[in-house]
Amino acid sequence: MTEKLLEVKNLKKYFKTAKGLLHAVDDINFSINKGETLGLVGESGCGKSTTGRVVLRLLEASGGEVLFNGEDILQYNKKQMSAFRENAQIVFQDPFASLNPRMSVSEIIAEPFIINKKSMSKTERYQKVKKLMETVGLASRLENTYPHELDGGRRQRIGIARALALNPSFIVQDEPVSALDVSIQAQILNLMEDLQKEFGLTYLFISHDLSVIKHVSNNIAVMYLGKIVEMTDFSSIFKDPLHPYTKALLSAIPIPNVDDDLERILLEGDVPSPIAPPPGCRFYGRCFMRKDICKDVTPELLQVSEGRYCACHVVHGQDG
Amino acid sequence: MSKEKLLDIEKLTIHYVTDDGVVCAVNDLNLSLDRGETVGLVGETGAGKTTTALGILRLVPNPPGKIIGGKIFLDGENLIAKTESEMRKIRGNKVSMIFQDPMTSLNPVIPIGEQIAEVISLHERVTAKEALKKAEEMLEKVGIGAERSKEFPHQFSGGMRQRVGIAIALACNPELLIADEPTTALDVTIQAQVLELMRGLKKEFNTAMIMITHDLGIVAKICDKVAIMYAGSIVEFADKYDLFKNPKHPYTVGLFGSIPNIKNDDDTLKPIMGLMPDPSNLPSGCPFHPRCEQAGAECAQVVPANVDIGNNHFVKCVLFRKQEVE
Ligand SMILES: Nc1ncnc2c1ncn2[C@@H]1O[C@H](COP(=O)(O)OP(=O)(O)OP(=O)(O)O)[C@@H](O)[C@H]1O
Ligand SMILES: Nc1ncnc2c1ncn2[C@@H]1O[C@H](COP(=O)(O)OP(=O)(O)OP(=O)(O)O)[C@@H](O)[C@H]1O
Ligand SMILES: [Mg+2]
Ligand SMILES: [Mg+2]
Numbered sequence: 040m041t042e043k044l045l046e047v048k049n050l051k052k053y054f055k056t057a058k059g060l061l062h063a064v065d066d067i068n069f070s071i072n073k074g075e076t077l078g079l080v081g082e083s084g085c086g087k088s089t090t091g092r093v094v095l096r097l098l099e100a101s102g103g104e105v106l107f108n109g110e111d112i113l114q115y116n117k118k119q120m121s122a123f124r125e126n127a128q129i130v131f132q133d134p135f136a137s138l139n140p141r142m143s144v145s146e147i148i149a150e151p152f153i154i155n156k157k158s159m160s161k162t163e164r165y166q167k168v169k170k171l172m173e174t175v176g177l178a179s180r181l182e183n184t185y186p187h188e189l190d191g192g193r194r195q196r197i198g199i200a201r202a203l204a205l206n207p208s209f210i211v212q213d214e215p216v217s218a219l220d221v222s223i224q225a226q227i228l229n230l231m232e233d234l235q236k237e238f239g240l241t242y243l244f245i246s247h248d249l250s251v252i253k254h255v256s257n258n259i260a261v262m263y264l265g266k267i268v269e270m271t272d273f274s275s276i277f278k279d280p281l282h283p284y285t286k287a288l289l290s291a292i293p294i295p296n297v298d299d300d301l302e303r304i305l306l307e308g309d310v311p312s313p314i315a316p317p318p319g320c321r322f323y324g325r326c327f328m329r330k331d332i333c334k335d336v337t338p339e340l341l342q343v344s345e346g347r348y349c350a351c352h353v354v355h356g357q358d359g
Numbered sequence: 360m361s362k363e364k365l366l367d368i369e370k371l372t373i374h375y376v377t378d379d380g381v382v383c384a385v386n387d388l389n390l391s392l393d394r395g396e397t398v399g400l401v402g403e404t405g406a407g408k409t410t411t412a413l414g415i416l417r418l419v420p421n422p423p424g425k426i427i428g429g430k431i432f433l434d435g436e437n438l439i440a441k442t443e444s445e446m447r448k449i450r451g452n453k454v455s456m457i458f459q460d461p462m463t464s465l466n467p468v469i470p471i472g473e474q475i476a477e478v479i480s481l482h483e484r485v486t487a488k489e490a491l492k493k494a495e496e497m498l499e500k501v502g503i504g505a506e507r508s509k510e511f512p513h514q515f516s517g518g519m520r521q522r523v524g525i526a527i528a529l530a531c532n533p534e535l536l537i538a539d540e541p542t543t544a545l546d547v548t549i550q551a552q553v554l555e556l557m558r559g560l561k562k563e564f565n566t567a568m569i570m571i572t573h574d575l576g577i578v579a580k581i582c583d584k585v586a587i588m589y590a591g592s593i594v595e596f597a598d599k600y601d602l603f604k605n606p607k608h609p610y611t612v613g614l615f616g617s618i619p620n621i622k623n624d625d626d627t628l629k630p631i632m633g634l635m636p637d638p639s640n641l642p643s644g645c646p647f648h649p650r651c652e653q654a655g656a657e658c659a660q661v662v663p664a665n666v667d668i669g670n671n672h673f674v675k676c677v678l679f680r681k682q683e684v685e
Contacts, residue, residue, distance in 0.1 A: 082546035190634055220403035221573065225617035225630030247546065254619035254628070277621055291551035293576030295618055297603040305555060306548045309516045 043106075044209060044241045045094070046070040050103035052086075052093045059315040063089040065265035066103070068340060071258075073208075076235070076242040078256030078273070080249055080288075082310060085262045087245045091211040094243065095127050096120065107209070125155055128202035132214035134194040138186040145182040147197055148172065151204040171200040176230060192223035196230070203234065212244045216251060228254060249292055253277060258346075261285050264313050264321040267340055270348040281349040283328045320352070328353045365534055365567050366392040366415075371429035373407075373414050376422065380639040384410040386591035388429070389665065392584075394534070397561065397568040399578035399599070401614075402588030405635055408571045411588075412537045415569075416454060417446045433535065452482040455533045459540040461524035465512040471523045472498065472508025475530050482531045497526040501556060518549035525557060532564055539571045554581055575618060579603060587611045590636055590646035593665075597672035607674045609651045645676065653678060 052064040064086045071077040079087050092098040094105055096112060104111045112123055131137045138147055148168045152159065159167070172179055175196040186194055195215060202210055212231070216224040228251065234240060246252050252259055253273055260270040261282065269282040280286045287304045306325045320326070320333040332352050340350040349355070373385040384407045392398050402408050413419045415431055417438060431438040433453065441449070458464050466474055475494035479485060485493070495505035501522040503515075512520055521541060528536055538557070542550040558581050561568055570582055578585055578599065585602045587595040587610065595608040606612050616629035633650040636642055642649050648658035655677070663677045 082548065192634065220635070221617045222403060222613060222631040223634070225619075225628040226632075228619070229628055229630060249547075250619040250621045253621050287548055289621075291547040292621065293550075293554070293574060293580045294622060295575035295579050295603070295615070295620070296622060297579050297600050303551065303555070305552055309518060309549065310546075 041072040041075075043070045044073045044108065045243070046104075046106040046109075047094060048104040048106070050090070050093060050105065051101040052089050052098060053101045056314060061314045062265045062316055063313060064093060065316075067262075067265075067267045069260050069267060069270060071241055071243060073241055074235070074239045075257040076244050076255050078252035078259040079243060079245045079262060080247065080252045080259060081262035082247060082288075084264075084310065084313065086265045086313075087247075087262060088213050090262075091129065091213050091243060091245055095129055095211055096123075097129070121155070125205040126207050127209040127211070128205070128207040129211040129213060130195070130198050130202050130215045132217050134191070134198035135186060138194060138197060140186055143183050143185055144172070144177065144189075144197055147186070148200045148204060151201060155205060157205075167204070171203060174203065174234070175200045176226075190223070191219050192226060195219065195227055199227075199230070199234070203238070206238070208239070209241045209243075212242055214246055215244075217246065217248065224251075231255065249288065261288065264310060264316065266321055266350060267348075268322065268350050270340065272346050275347060281343060281347070281354050282322075282351050283326050283353070284322050287325075287327075320350075330356075362393040362396075364391060365394045365396075365434065366390070367430075367432040368411075368415070369430045369432075371411065371414055371431060372427040373410050373419055373424060374427050375410075375424045377639075382423075382639045383641055384424075384591055384638055385414060386641075388588075388592055390586055390593060390596070392535070392567050392569065395561075395565040395567055396584065397570055397582045398584040398586055399582035400569055400571045400586050400588060401573065401575060401578060403573055403635055405638060406588040407591040407638070408588055409539055412456060412539055412569065412571060415535075415537065416450055416456060417441070417443075418450075448482070451478050451528075451533075452531045453533055454535045454537065455528040455531070456537040456539065457521070457524045457528045457541045459543050461517075461520040462512065464524060464527075465520065467512055470509045470511055471503075471515070472505075475508075475523070475527050478527055478530050494526075494530065497530050498523075500529075500560065501526045502552075516549075518545050518553060521545065521553050522556065525553070525560070529560055529564060529566065533566060536561070536566045536568045537571070538568060540573070541570075542577070543572075543574075557581065575603075575614065587614070590641055591638060592646070592675065593673075594647065594675045595673065598670065601670060601672050605672075607668065607672070607679060608647075608676050609653050609678075610647045613650075647676075 047069050050064055050067050054061040054063055081087055093100045100113055105113050115123060145168045148171050149164055152164055169179060177196050216227050244255050256273045258272055259276050260267045263284050269285045280289050287306045290304045308325050311324055318337055319335045320338050323329055323333045330353055338350040338352050340348050341355060343349050368388060368390040371385055371388040375382040375384055400408050414426055472491060472494045475497055476490035479490040479493050495508050498508055499505055503519060503522055542553050582599050585597060585599050586593045589610050595611045606615055613631035631650055636646055644659045644661055645663050648654040657677055663675045665673050665675050666679050667673050668679050
């Protein structure tokens with residue numbers, strides 16, 4: 040039985056800028072089942088972090104709904120929000136920026152208990168911190184060290200411990216391993232997998248690295264300039280990508296394999312500006328499959344087959 | 360075509376002397392490269408990759424950095440013995456470098472065409488007009504229209520700035536190009552464009568290249584040889600095919616086990632345990648032994664010899680000493 044924990048409907052986030060309205064997240068839909076991971080992948084500036092933040096209401100949405108256990112959290116009052124905040128956490132790319140340099144490791148991990156006014160004795164709190172450190176693989180001798188004394192991998196473990204402190208059911212992972220060396224990255228990815236199994240966690244996992252995304256995700260959403268262009272289960276996207284952008288993205292990944300001689304699709308040009316985007320497909324200017332209709336009509340994310348969604352006129356045209 | 364040696368680094372050792380101690384960034388490093396060949400220099404943060412590159416160009420900041428010993432032969436001439444004014448003629452001409460962030464090497468207030476022309480004028484006897492013309496040709500070669508040569512770096516995207524960096528580096532047709540993580544800051548689709556460009560130009564000019572990267576995928580795409588660097592020394596060196604199909608050093612094996620593979624559905628990660636050692640406090644013996652699952656008592660005591668296990672595949676690990684007698 041799969042049950043939706045999170046469902047996002049027509050979510051939008053626009054920023055006012057001097058040059059016009061910036062469409063950071065522009066009418067996206069997705070859902071995540073309990074205990075599963077949705078990988079959100081795309082290049083710099085496509086709106087991944089903004090999505091993660093709006094879903095947690097760290098940023099206010101410009102429109103749409105964020106259903107958590109069926110309730111729209113965008114309608115929540117302050118009190119309801121604080122309960123939600125305990126249940127939904129975030130882990131950032133650069134743990135350093137999010138950790139208070141004047142606090143020791145154990146103080147940082149204990150902070151959520153204090154902020155959320157959890158009534159517990161000091162010893163009780165200390166026991167919890169110790170347990171959390173153990174859970175994320177931080178040696179207890181590190182409890183009195185400070186973030187700057189630790190390497191990136193350990194700092195990320197602190198960020199994870201803190202996110203876990205209040206027993207959340209949902210965690211937004213915003214590029215949690217992007218700043219780490221591969222050998223450390225693998226340690227952290229394995230840790231997250233173990234924690235997900237142990238605590239039944241649901242993840243929205245944001246990354247620009249498709250091989251990491253594939254490793255951690257049940258479903259994958261590919262984003263381009265504020266839009267989800269393709270959404271599917273993890274394996275079909277790699278075997279049979281539908282959207283031309285997904286195809287190009289996949290073929291651009293250098294695969295650490297010397298026998299691989301995949302045909303490369305080299306995209307022309309750069310990502311266009313997200314400010315006041317013209318109608319039509321956002322990928323039009325770089326697309327190698329474009330047709331006239333793509334220039335003026337925005338393609339919708341439509342179902343192509345069971346569990347597979349794609350926003351591309353050409354793909355839908357071919358299918359029907 | 361017979362192979363001709365271009366670069367030969369012997370026992371290069373570089374330290375940074377700081378208040379907190381001596382950072383042994385590069386230790387007894389050996390590396391050689393033939394003309395026109397590309398070697399991938401792979402390693403994690405702090406392995407000493409950039410320091411090695413700066414050493415070749417004699418640009419290690421001093422203080423705190425100091426080349427303690429070793430020889431760097433380029434075309435048979437030892438760069439370590441050159442004076443600063445001799446080095447100035449070599450840099451940008453025989454050897455040039457591309458950096459991770461092109462902004463650090465580009466001057467923000469000079470139009471890009473002029474910046475390329477400047478390098479050309481410095482090394483070639485040309486008039487200002489000829490230099491500018493050649494600069495425009497270089498821009499076209501890296502896929503930027505000559506009409507944009509009067510624009511400033513900030514008017515270009517990250518990928519285009521890196522193309523400008525490439526144009527500058529290749530303007531004088533160097534024999535050796537050192538690229539230090541040239542695409543790390545770029546998105547993958549832009550990275551693919553830049554790598555394709557570099558591969559094409561390298562072939563056209565027959566430039567040898569040291570490609571510094573932490574990405575084994577990039578190595579698979581564009582290198583001929585691979586050098587795996589750990590804690591300041593090269594622990595494994597081989598032909599690309601050899602190294603990918605037959606990695607020997609436990610660290611190399613660990614690196615491959617750490618990368619998620621999109622070609623494979625069952626991809627359990629087998630990470631390397633522990634952390635990179637602190638280069639100001641390196642472990643005795645083999646620098647990898649505290650993290651190595653196969654380490655024996657001896658590994659903490661002796662620095663393993665660099666052994667050719669056949670086919671110019673070198674490994675620095677006692678597990679492969681047996682072949683030494685052959
Ligand atoms: N506070 C803000 N004000 C104005 N524009 C913003 C703001 N935050 C983000 N943006 C813009 O919104 C777009 C999406 O940004 P976002 O950070 O969500 O991208 P991302 O996919 O996370 O990129 P990256 O991979 O670089 O982290 C970008 O064009 C960005 O410049
Ligand atoms: N100017 C300096 N002063 C002191 N130590 C330095 C200096 N530059 C580099 N180091 C140290 O020397 C070691 C090797 O650094 P280097 O920059 O060569 O590594 P790298 O392999 O290029 O790493 P990265 O992948 O992070 O670029 C590191 O421990 C680094 O902290
Ligand atoms: Mg982001
Ligand atoms: Mg470096």
